[in-house]
Amino acid sequence: MTADADQADLWAYRSAYETPADFDAFWRDTLDSAAVHPLDLRLTPVGTRLLTVDVFDVTFNGFGGHPVRGWLRVPRHRSGPLPAVVQFHGYASGRGHPLDDLLWPSAGYAHLLMDTRGQGGAWAGGDTPDPVGSGASYPGFMTRGITAKETYFYRRVFTDAVRAVEAVRAVDLVDPALVSVVGASQGGGIALAAAGLVPDLRAVHLQAPLLCDIRRAIRSTTDGPYVEISGYLATHRGAVENVFETLAYFDGIAFAQRATAPAWFSTGLMDQVCPPSTAFAAYHAYAGRKEIRAWEFNGHEAGGSLDLEIALDAFHSALSAAP
Template sequence: MSRFDLPLDELRAYRSASAEPEDFDAFWAKTLDEARSHALDARFERVDTRLATVETYDVTFAGFGGQPVKGWFVIPAGTREPLPVVVEFVGYGGGRGLPHTHLLWASAGFAHFVMDTRGQGSGWAPGDTPDPVGSGPAYPGFLTRGIEDPYEFYYRRVFADAVRAVEAARSHPLTDASRTAAIGASQGGGIALAVAGLVPDLAAVAPDVPFLCDFPRATTITDRHPYREVASYLKTHRGRTERVARTLAYVDGVHFAARATAPALFSTALEDLTCPPSTVFAAFNAYAHEDKAIEVYDFNDHEGGDFFQQAAQLRWLPEKLTA
């Protein structure tokens, strides 16, 4: 595979053409007000993983519409004092998985909260959260569910869930709410960016090869799914491009990045056909907080830095969360 996007010097200056809706802030304020009209009702039930170094809890909390959303909460064994908390969002098609697979951040001395993604969890890791909200005609996948109306769009529900996940994580007595990080890779990175723009008091954000950024470019520069789902939908539903573009603008990571108030560590890969580097740089360049950095992996596809990026995060996050 060869590099297909802009040269690196142009990527560092690139700006998205995504048009921000005039009522962007009002739309999300209304969405979150509606979500918060339901009691959070966060419940943490201890589970036996047969692991000696961590304690794991099966979590249920009320997300969008008061609907139950699952998660895992993992802390170092024997924790007695509040810890910084890392809230993680997962990639496209995956769910929260099995509890013994989430050991990294508790092993580093943090509390770790993993949000299940509604309706997903059958692609590569199992999930346990349904999406009971109906959808009109959609291309197989999740990206076009309700895509012609921002109020019916699938990611409105997911982003509301994500904000409530942060609130659920912070509600546990063994977390320090003032030291909260949002992280994730691919779709998880896009969700983390949304949280960065919607939660004003995070301590750190780490979007890894983030999805859901710079839709005007992403949907035209790559043929790879999930972005291809939008083109496939419009191929069948001719003449609806403007309506779809309007909906996508409400969930574009570029606009959330412009509202971010926490330090950030991004990553991108220059041969990434799934989340092209220009779309990641679009969000990075728009990111409002001056304390930001981006790791660039020259010869990698959507795996990006993978374990190398985790190592970079392990060097970076403690500085932000233990200050």
């Protein structure tokens, strides 16, 4: 267990993060700019040997009208509109293979897995380029465009996530009133942003979310994506306040304060990538009904499949047709 992870301290901990005064205006303008571009949703059936799941190659227009890819997987034997789960994947990964990630459609949900632009060179391949360049950055994605909120990488990613929710709601076989978002690590951070930007989601599941209580996280960990920011600041010594001014517009705490859908959080108390205090900071700030599970002897995997079991049980009632 890390020094960050004393459970009594975690329940008492509240972040010192402060939301910028123009946070809501910034995101309203960002999403309005994206809405100018037609969604242009395209679904192409993918042939597989699966007997119980149909797979579609998905493309829709995200930030700047840039095409974003994904997979839509749905139970083959279905009747009537389906509840939907939009999933965002972990850092540096991509949407992977059509046969990956069959949990949610196997449980009866329409499942949209969104590619993260520019990523997909790590453990699962991706197919969505990021056509926007950036200034100097540390290797990875965390510092791309970090000198201004308008150019920061995650402005585009979070906008893509909102458009992914719009995309799944535009699918004929989906009930647009029964949509949830899920993710682990980076995917959890993206899902939390979507929950704060989309007001009428039905449920949220967040495993060890990245991009929460960012200033503390950078100073509390020596592993994972946050190291890219500390590495950047080690050579750009005069940029510290400018960088944290930018990151304030992308901190999960601000999105948590604006999210109202029922949410299930998890964290591993030995997590060296996303310190458990940062997950608790977002949990404490979350405005909707919420639960959190802290796994005492787990790291960044948090509860793994047991977290997913909890989510399946919770979503069964949260995504029912009843209001």
